[in-house]
Amino acid sequence: MNHKYKLQSRHTIELVRNLLSQGIDRISLLLRHSDRHYSDNPRLEPFMGLNDSGKEYAFDLGKSFPIDLTPVFFSSHFGRCIETNYLIDKGFTSVTGRQLPHNALDSNLAPFYVKDVPETLKIMAKTGSAQFIRNWFDKTIDASVMLDPEATADRISDFMLSKLEALSPGQAAVCVTHDWNIFPVKQFKLGLCHEDALNVGYLDAVAFFEKDAQFFAVARQFDPVRVAWP
Known part of the structure; x- marks a missing residue:
């Protein structure tokens, strides 16, 4: 089975830095897990963890994460999502020395x-x-x-905005999920036709943020779209 997804961690970091440059100091990041193993048996899908490259990519994302933001971690209960957040945590800590709270599991980030x-x-x-x-x-x-x-899409968006509102200035909710959780958000919240929008690669993200008392979502290389909340 051949699976080809591009690594998009650099674009994700650029997206976060761009928001910071606009004075945004709280970000809720809906992030796809890192590169992982695959199986020809679809019933084994929930049990496929990160491969060695995926582990390295996640750690490097943590090392590159802006030190102006302190991550707060949430994830799907699938092992590859938990692994991704764990390694982002360790990468960030290796640079900053900050000890971060443990990842919290949430069903809204799983294939509910x-x-x-x-x-x-x-x-x-x-x-x-x-x-x-x-x-x-x-x-x-x-x-x-x-x-x-x-x-x-409504449920995932509401979850992301609830996490955003709970943040203190200088924090980012890093919510690791699956590409299928991101697809409907891009389609129904950002108005990006699934077939025309860029694929959701490894460590690819949609960022939710507040500006001028309004809430927005944005994906790499697209303009922000206002989203309703609550």
């Missing part, structure tokens, strides 16, 4: 939108993942199989 795993796998085997996502976004997949995609 998959309601019927066997049926989802069955449909994906017929359509392929790209067409499956398009069918999901077009709402042709029954809600008993996959949660409504707009409701999914």
